[in-house]
Amino acid sequence: MDSTLLDQRLLYRVGVMIRPVELSAIKAGTIDLAFRRWDRPRVVVGTQMRTMVGLIEVTSVEQVDVADLTEHDALRAGYLTLASLLSALEQKADKPAYRVGLRYAGEDPRVALRSVVPDRDELATIQARLDRLDRAAKSGPWTRATLDLVDRHPEVRAPDLAKKVGRETAEFKTDVRKLKELGLTESLAIGYRLSPRGEAVVDAGLRRPRKRPPREAGTPIPHVGAPATRALRAAGLTTLEKLEQVTEAEVSALHGVGPFAIARLREALAERGSSFTPD
Known part of the structure; x- marks a missing residue:
């Protein structure tokens, strides 16, 4: 290798x-x-x-x-x-x-790339890359439809997104990863969303920019598994800044949040120089 x-x-x-x-x-x-x-x-x-x-x-x-x-x-x-x-x-x-x-x-260099909104020349380069991916696909063009699907249904599980367009989950996830390589999508604990770069690419093909909910301010929680993510989301704990306002015991008591999730959250907070609120 x-x-x-x-x-x-x-x-x-x-x-x-x-x-x-x-x-x-x-x-x-x-x-x-x-x-x-x-x-x-x-x-x-x-x-x-x-x-x-x-x-x-x-x-x-x-x-x-x-x-x-x-x-x-x-x-x-x-x-x-x-x-x-x-x-x-x-x-x-x-x-x-x-x-x-x-x-x-x-x-990961893709993380920085996601926030870079392309200018006209770079947008043309991205569009040409998407065209090549479409031409190479045996099943036909898929890039724009997939970007639009993720844009309309953020934070939806890959199997559910694939089902909406009649595709196999594994094949669909492979294609989304190709878009991720271009900095156009972001993988979340549950599902995906478009990056600011991806939103710019989608909007370039529309008559006017699409209205989207504002992105939540703060540092997203790390990947801790779908059950823990759902529990944290239901409790409104969607950023590390919000976790700093609660105790570890309160988070541990949430159904679906196990030892692995707690350890990962503790580490993520420590990397910021912070922690859960003391009991």
Whole structure:
């Protein structure tokens, strides 16, 4: 595999998925190693992976003898003890073990791109790109219809959106990701919405700009799973700023909000230098 940029969906295939708590630790600099059992290296030095915390870069890849691993290796990989690391590596023990160096490499460039409203020349370039995607599709043009669908139905589950247009969910999600690569859509905990860049592209094809509800001010909550997201939304807790005004116990008491969601919310608040309101 060449040095490249891997999206989250590809990480499952190459066996380098990293848990959310570990991603946060890599971003903070407290974890800089991962250990994997592979039949061959699945990434190379310089590979960057798109994750929920931004870009994670591979800084080293080397095969290791499990017997040579140390407590220090375990701590750098986020394990409390060497024994816990060795226990994790007992799975797929017939495959070689690899030590993978990791570092936080900055924000996902698509995040910044989403807020950039294109000028006339750039808009023409985007339209030409959409035309190429349409021509390449065996089922016919889809880009404008998909942008319009997401625009009219934000925060709706992908299966429900796909059903509205008679498409398979997996195929529909693949196409939305292509639009995300252009900075036109944003993935939410539930469904999608157009970015300001995507709204500008849609409006360019209309007689007048579409009226949309104003975007909520504040920092959106991170991905914590659909049940927790629905519970937080029902309670009006849709930004980190609003979470700062309630206690952790109050959030934990919401049906659908489990330990994983609480840990992720706590980490997101800590990255802002804040926290839940003390009990």
